[in-house]
Amino acid sequence: MNIHELPFTYLSQEDLLDAGCFDMRMAIEVAEKTMLDFEDHRILFPEKIVQIFDQASQDRINCLPATLLDDKVCGMKWVSVFPRNPKKYNVQNLSAVFVLSEIEKGFPIALMEGTLASNIRVAAVGAIAAKHLAREDSESIGFIGSGEQAKMHLLSMKTVRPSLKECRIAAKTVEEEQQFIDELSPLLTDMTFVAAKTHARAAMDGADILVTATSAQAPLLKAEWMKKGAFYSHIGGWEDEYAVAQQCDKIVCDDWETVTHRGQTLSRMYAEGLLSHDDIHADLHELVSGHKAGRESNDERIYFNAIGLAYIDVAIALAMFKRAKAANIGTELDLQEKMVFEHKDILSKIRM
Ligand SMILES: NC(=O)c1ccc[n+]([C@@H]2O[C@H](COP(=O)([O-])OP(=O)(O)OC[C@H]3O[C@@H](n4cnc5c(N)ncnc54)[C@H](O)[C@@H]3O)[C@@H](O)[C@H]2O)c1
Structure with missing residues (x-):
């Protein structure tokens, strides 16, 4: 493997389901642990970035980052909410992807389907509330x-x-x-x-x-x-x-x-x-x-x-990624095989 190769794992929703990631108990446990880490200031959780494309419908794409310091992983949920979709196109209003990066070298480790983790997070948080309050x-x-x-x-x-x-x-x-x-x-x-x-x-x-x-x-x-x-x-x-x-x-x-x-x-x-x-x-x-x-x-x-806390989404996505890796599920891809100027045929690929 070239030292400059940047491998990462791609996980579709089907990969996550096959790996047993639709697991409420896992999500609840991860959410609880992450809330305690948050209380301990072990989470970086900056403001989300919101881009609204239509004020009337509130069609939007939000970027929600968080870093899990103990896991040494920084993640981002990139989530689209298009409320007109069900009526207009007969398709879901919400779609999401996660990017996870390690924070030693800062390289990406995973690109994952995110609707599953996102929806499971909402339910896991509601269940934790019910555990204490129902x-x-x-x-x-x-x-x-x-x-x-x-x-x-x-x-x-x-x-x-x-x-x-x-x-x-x-x-x-x-x-x-x-x-x-x-x-x-x-x-x-x-x-x-x-x-x-x-x-x-x-x-x-x-x-x-x-x-x-x-x-x-x-x-x-x-x-x-x-x-x-x-x-x-x-x-x-x-x-x-x-x-x-x-x-x-x-x-x-x-x-x-x-x-x-x-x-x-x-x-x-x-x-x-x-x-x-x-x-x-x-x-x-x-x-x-x-x-x-x-x-x-x-x-x-x-x-x-619940308003929704994206650091919990990132923690659940990381748990899903780990479970899928352990089950050898997912597609290994390369972001790059080597640095740009290491390509022997680079001359034929440059346009100036
Ligand atoms: N709090 C959070 O963390 C969080 C996270 C994600 C989504 N949400 C919100 O949760 C809500 C539901 O999301 P979803 O993905 O299940 O949406 P969805 O489009 O799948 O379902 C919406 C449901 O609302 C029902 N509904 C709409 N108007 C109604 C009315 N007047 N009377 C009775 N039922 C009515 C529809 O019949 C449908 O069953 C949305 O408002 C969404 O923004 C909250």
């Missing part, structure tokens, strides 16, 4: 929204709350609800699935765990449907009426400071002066490290809002 005997889970995030969340919530027996699902159309049930029920054969026929109340009223994961911007979830002792995981933008948060005994975020700058329900309430720093019980890493308490009684209503 009742241990939770049996029913209700969803508004039946897309990719909802599907991943059901799998992750079931991982940390195996007592879940019933899943009720409300989406914008009955077809989407049925698709959710057709795809998820074969994976969770001990659960009963109920289509709410687009009626959010039927999905949410009285559920032990409530999840909203929609592309809507409206107060879909009503406070009166959230019973005492329930845990609510809020994933999308504005999805619940303000009274939901106002009646909760605890509000936990993945990162409250970031929430204050965004457009979610809690962000809106903060901007309107209806919520302050003092109303926030904790950021999730403080529950993981034990610095703050999780659920303290069976009656508490608890609200969790």
